[in-house]
Amino acid sequence: MTRLRVNGEHRELEVEPRRTLLEALRLDLGLTGAKEACGMGNCGACTVHLDGEAVYSCLVLAVDCAGRSVTTIEGLAAEGKLDRLQEAFIAADAFQCGFCTAGQIMALAALFNRAPHPSDAQIMRALSGNLCRCGAYRHIVQAARAARDR
Amino acid sequence: MITRREGRAKVTGAARYAADMRLPGMLYARIVRSPHPHARVARIDAARAAALPGVRAVLSSADSPAIGWHESSRLFDTTVRYVGDEVAAIAADTPALAEDAARLLEVRYEPLAFDLGGQRQKPKLEERGQLARGLREADVVLEAEYRTQTALHNALEPHGCTAFWEGDRLTVYESTQGIFAVRDEVAEKLGLSPERVRVVTEHMGGGFGAKQIAWKHTVIAALLAQRTGRPVQLVLERTAENLASGNRNATCQKLRLGAKRDGTLTAIDVRIDLEQGAYSAGGEDSDVIGTYLTLYRCGNVRAEQTALATNLGPAVAFRAPGYAEANFALESAIDELAERLNMDAIELRLRNYTSDDQREGKPFTSPESLRRCIARAAQAIEWQQKRPGLGFAAHDWAAGGGWPPAEARVDFRGGRARVIVGVQDIGTGSRTALAQIAAEALGIAVDAVEVELGDTAPGLYGPTSAGSATLATLGPAIQEAARAAKEKGSATAKRRDNPKDRSIRTCGAQAVELCVDRDTGEVIVKRVVAAHDSGRIVNPLLHTSQVIGGITQALGYALSEERIVDARFGEVLNANLEEYKVPTLADIPEILNVSESMPDMEANPTGAKGCGEPPIIATAAAIANAIYSATGVRVRELPITRDKLINGIRR
Numbered sequence: 147m148t149r150l151r152v153n154g155e156h157r158e159l160e161v162e163p164r165r166t167l168l169e170a171l172r173l174d175l176g177l178t179g180a181k182e183a184c185g186m187g188n189c190g191a192c193t194v195h196l197d198g199e200a201v202y203s204c205l206v207l208a209v210d211c212a213g214r215s216v217t218t219i220e221g222l223a224a225e226g227k228l229d230r231l232q233e234a235f236i237a238a239d240a241f242q243c244g245f246c247t248a249g250q251i252m253a254l255a256a257l258f259n260r261a262p263h264p265s266d267a268q269i270m271r272a273l274s275g276n277l278c279r280c281g282a283y284r285h286i287v288q289a290a291r292a293a294r295d296r
Numbered sequence: 297m298i299t300r301r302e303g304r305a306k307v308t309g310a311a312r313y314a315a316d317m318r319l320p321g322m323l324y325a326r327i328v329r330s331p332h333p334h335a336r337v338a339r340i341d342a343a344r345a346a347a348l349p350g351v352r353a354v355l356s357s358a359d360s361p362a363i364g365w366h367e368s369s370r371l372f373d374t375t376v377r378y379v380g381d382e383v384a385a386i387a388a389d390t391p392a393l394a395e396d397a398a399r400l401l402e403v404r405y406e407p408l409a410f411d412l413g414g415q416r417q418k419p420k421l422e423e424r425g426q427l428a429r430g431l432r433e434a435d436v437v438l439e440a441e442y443r444t445q446t447a448l449h450n451a452l453e454p455h456g457c458t459a460f461w462e463g464d465r466l467t468v469y470e471s472t473q474g475i476f477a478v479r480d481e482v483a484e485k486l487g488l489s490p491e492r493v494r495v496v497t498e499h500m501g502g503g504f505g506a507k508q509i510a511w512k513h514t515v516i517a518a519l520l521a522q523r524t525g526r527p528v529q530l531v532l533e534r535t536a537e538n539l540a541s542g543n544r545n546a547t548c549q550k551l552r553l554g555a556k557r558d559g560t561l562t563a564i565d566v567r568i569d570l571e572q573g574a575y576s577a578g579g580e581d582s583d584v585i586g587t588y589l590t591l592y593r594c595g596n597v598r599a600e601q602t603a604l605a606t607n608l609g610p611a612v613a614f615r616a617p618g619y620a621e622a623n624f625a626l627e628s629a630i631d632e633l634a635e636r637l638n639m640d641a642i643e644l645r646l647r648n649y650t651s652d653d654q655r656e657g658k659p660f661t662s663p664e665s666l667r668r669c670i671a672r673a674a675q676a677i678e679w680q681q682k683r684p685g686l687g688f689a690a691h692d693w694a695a696g697g698g699w700p701p702a703e704a705r706v707d708f709r710g711g712r713a714r715v716i717v718g719v720q721d722i723g724t725g726s727r728t729a730l731a732q733i734a735a736e737a738l739g740i741a742v743d744a745v746e747v748e749l750g751d752t753a754p755g756l757y758g759p760t761s762a763g764s765a766t767l768a769t770l771g772p773a774i775q776e777a778a779r780a781a782k783e784k785g786s787a788t789a790k791r792r793d794n795p796k797d798r799s800i801r802t803c804g805a806q807a808v809e810l811c812v813d814r815d816t817g818e819v820i821v822k823r824v825v826a827a828h829d830s831g832r833i834v835n836p837l838l839h840t841s842q843v844i845g846g847i848t849q850a851l852g853y854a855l856s857e858e859r860i861v862d863a864r865f866g867e868v869l870n871a872n873l874e875e876y877k878v879p880t881l882a883d884i885p886e887i888l889n890v891s892e893s894m895p896d897m898e899a900n901p902t903g904a905k906g907c908g909e910p911p912i913i914a915t916a917a918a919i920a921n922a923i924y925s926a927t928g929v930r931v932r933e934l935p936i937t938r939d940k941l942i943n944g945i946r947r
Contacts, residue, residue: 164392173390178316179309181501183452184534188873191452219309228307236303239841243723244306245452245501251307273881277873279452279502280723281848283881285841 150211152177153221161208167201168192170208171218179219179248183277190276193249194218200256200272219248222255230293231255238289242280250276254290263294297837298742301728302499302721311499314471315531317458323352325520325530326394327513328384328401329540330376333607333866334410337374337383341402345386348400350393352524356384356401360519363485366575366610371485371512376405377574378607379867380539382512387520387528410866414571414604420581421600422589424654430563430596434554437563438633442551442625443933446571446859447544447852448871449614450878453501455541456531459517466518467494472510473503473722474760479752481510486518497720497750504849505613506542507722508762509578538871542612543859545570545582545603549625554596559639559647561594568601568622573610576603582617583694586655587626590801591692593650607866613762615846616909619693620853620916624934627689627917632930641921642674645690653799661795661898665829666690666803668894672827676890677807685812685822687922689914690805696831696896696905697800698769699759700791706734706777707786713738713745715774718758719766720750724908725838726766732834733771733902737778756788764802764906767834771902800899802910804828804891806847808918812926817942819855819923823886824915831905832895839907843889846911852879854916858935 148159152175159170171177171194183191185204192203195217222229231251234240241247250273257264257272264272269290278286305311330337342354356372363371372382384401388394431437457470466488472478475495483490500507517530532541547570554563568584585599614620634641651663670690677686705716715734721727727747735742748754759769773791780787794800810821826843833839856877860869870876895903916934924930929944 162390162392169391172316173318176318177309178312178318181313181453182315182531183454183501184873186534186872186874188534189452219307223308228304232307235307236299237297239300239303239837241300241303241306241723242725242841242845243451243453243502244302244311244499245313247306248309270881277452277878277880279450279504279849279878280841281845281879281884282841283848283879283884284844284887287881 148209148212150213151215153217159208163207163209165208166204167206167208167211168203171203177218177220181245181248183245190253191246191249193252193276195252195256198256198259200253219252229255230296231258234289234293238285238292240285240289241282246276246278250278250286298728298732298835299837300725301731313453313499313501314456314458314469315529317469317529319460319527322527322529323387323389323524324391324394325385325387325517325528326398327382327516327536328398329536330379330381330383332376332405332407333379334408335376335405336408337376337403338406339404340384344402345397345400348393348397350389351386351397353387353520354384355516355519363515365512366577369575371515378609380536380609385516385520387524410607412606412608412861412863412866414606417603417605419600419602422585423598425596427563427565427596427598431554433562435557436555436636438553438629438636440551440629440632440932442549442628444547444621444624445934446546447614447857448538448859448876449504449506449542450873450876451502451504451506454532454534454537455507455511455513457514457517458527458529459521460527461521465492468514469496470514471500471507472497473508473720473762475720475750475752476718476757477508477760478510478514482514482518485515495752500720500722503722504615505617505762508613508760511541534873535871538876539609539868542577543609544614545572545611547584547621551625551629553629553633555633555637557637559637559644561592561648562596564588564594564597566599570601570603571606571611572603573606573608575610577610577612582613584618584622586694587619587622587692589655590653591626592648594648608861615849615912616693619691620913623689623691623913624916624920627914628920628932631921631924641688642670642679645670656799658797658799661798661800662829662894662896665894669803669805669827669829672890672892673805673807673825676825676888677809679807685810685922685926687808687918687925689917689921691910691913692801692803693910693913694801695763695765696768696802697794697899698791699763699765700769700793702758702769702773702791703756703788704770704773704777705756705788706774706781708738708781709785711740711744713740714748715745716748716754716756717770718752718756719770720761722761724842725835728838729767729834730770730774733774734778737775738782764908764910767904768900768906771904772900775902795898798898802829802905804910804914806914806918808922810919810922810926812923812941814945817938817945819936821851821885821919823888825888825890826911828891828907828910829894830891830907831899832903833891833893834904840889842907843891843911844887847887847915848879848884850912850915851883852877853934854919855935
């Protein structure tokens with residue numbers, strides 16, 4: 147049994163050692179906001195926070211998360227109130243299909259937790275591991291800057 | 297500013313995609329694929345795979361209904377024709393178990409000779425005037441050969457679905473650009489009437505053309521669900537996505553342009569080979585010759601394209617199919633011709649401007665729009681300053697009229713409206729733009745309009761999201777239904793035909809400014825400006841997203857993306873997102889959308905056309921032309937990678 151906190155709640159998982167955190171979130175806990183697009187740490191669509199740090203959840207084993215704290219996109223809006231990044235993404239139209247969006251926001255949210263007023267260079271770096279095939283990058287950066295400057 | 301209506305769902309993770317469905321007892325399926333580019337499947341032994349606890353069904357040529365697919369092939373054929381061709385499928389309790397079972401499946405292949413060079417198929421030829429005369433009349437004849445690569449769509453959401461049966465009725469949650477295309481095809485393959493199949497696409501994670509037809513995985517999932525009596529989810533892994541779900545065909549384009557001293561084109565001659573892969577997927581060839589016949593005024597044209605069948609994954613439409621490939625060649629050649637004539641490249645384009653669709657023999661509904669786009673892009677990049685590193689390209693695209701027929705229903709009660717249509721929002725913003733059209737027609741706020749789409753169940757037919765057609769097809773039907781609903785409370789309207797005596801197109805122009813590091817061959821794009829005729833721009837925010845998105849993809853097409861095949865084994869070496877180089881944030885320059893709204897009321901009563909595909913078309917040529925301006929090196933082959941450029945610079 148693997149005990150961990152997910153979005154502030156205690157959860158227990160009974161999973162095979164090979165099950166990734168991404169699979170555990172999506173299949174066992176029904177949290178489908180994080181997406182599997184490549185399954186090998188190339189695209190960032192599965193980005194979540196592990197003890198506050200952005201990780202590719204497709205590269206983390208669920209059993210290695212025992213005693214740790216995971217935050218997913220579903221846990222970002224506190225009591226239904228959108229985070230400033232989420233609001234900025236909507237205002238800047240920082241997505242089209244939306245499949246990479248959770249990962250983009252979580253990558254930025256980890257940075258914002260660490261540095262509430264990040265530099266442009268920090269924003270670019272935080273997003274460097276997240277692909278967007280629809281090509282919303284410019285609007286994603288615009289959203290990040292707007293959230294910072296708010 | 298009106299933002300995307302599904303914005304909240306997408307930023308909170310609530311938006312449901314095909315693989316987000318969770319149904320009781322659901323199984324996960326995996327397809328076993330050929331490791332050989334061409335082979336006979338001599339024997340399949342599924343005993344060990346089937347015996348693995350948790351494995352619920354195995355399908356293969358040895359054990360499945362004989363369903364025809366791709367010309368004369370089968371769903372699971374006993375001859376496999378490319379690395380990635382479908383051999384078998386397994387449903388199990390977890391994705392990992394299905395993968396384990398796939399490894400336990402014993403398949404004996406008898407390898408056959410394979411061909412990556414290609415068998416020539418029947419050519420397609422269009423001609424007008426007399427080419428020989430046009431060439432004789434020319435003062436200058438430019439002759440050149442251009443090549444474009446095989447590009448992979450790589451939508452972040454792979455192809456996939458969740459399928460389940462209720463009695464003899466099938467429901468499929470599918471990642472598709474065409475819910476009705478999938479419904480009809482799946483029904484036909486399974487021998488069902490279409491009413492027994494329901495296809496739902498709430499949200500989908502990009503398609504770019506690769507999801508506009510029904511693929512095998514849907515029928516396979518349906519068969520596995522039927523055999524096990526349980527819901528089945530089948531999502532392609534990234535490798536399979538890159539081997540077996542379509543690509544933009546590579547081309548070789550040999551062309552001759554003849555012109556008078558004053559720049560008047562007298563002859564266009566082009567012979568194109570395009571690589572279609574092992575099958576003609578969905579029966580479609582991209583129309584590579586199209587733009588040669590329409591972009592410039594010329595009386596003597598001979599344009600021919602020939603598909604080559606190879607033992608590689610099948611090609612399928614990819615955002616502006618044919619036009620993106622051809623535009624690189626034609627608009628590079630126009631630049632080369634301008635230099636030979638000692639003319640300004642934009643002046644040469646305007647010298648050969650046409651207000652008529654010469655292919656169809658009709659005037660355009662927007663005869664002056666390309667001229668306006670050219671002027672706007674030229675002004676935005678300050679073309680007249682003639683700085684080194686500037687490049688320009690114009691384009692046209694044979695779409696914008698929509699694909700009738702289509703139906704829309706509007707219910708209007710108590711100041712609120714509900715719109716029901718049978719299209720899907722593939723990330724282009726259809727929900728939002730269609731709500732705006734309805735709100736406008738009803739004279740109510742857009743927030744008072746609800747849009748229901750992405751479901752075949754209401755039986756209101758809508759076209760595939762392709763050809764940049766959704767807005768132009770459904771917009772007019774919604775407008776008409778909304779006006780009627782204002783009187784009657786509820787109304788359904790059909791989008792009728794496009795005008796017969798005019799030709800509808802979209803078009804545009806892009807300009808690029810860049811510099812090149814002469815030591816490393818690195819291209820640093822500084823900015824791209826784009827002016828497109830999309831008809832009336834219904835939502836400027838979403839329009840700009842589309843323009844920027846198309847150009848972002850085009851940067852990859854121009855500079856980094858290429859499927860690499862090992863010629864000895866017929867294997868794709870970069871079927872993943874690590875080695876297939878899609879653009880990243882660091883690759884993106886300033887991109888400026890300077891398009892103006894140009895309502896085209898002759899096209900349809902909303903004046904709106906479409907903007908999904910056009911932004912990807914002209915960028916590669918503009919970049920190639922800018923590279924020539926910056927370095928004096930003309931690269932006639934995409935992608936323009938450092939090695940090609942640095943070799944040119946050293947020479």
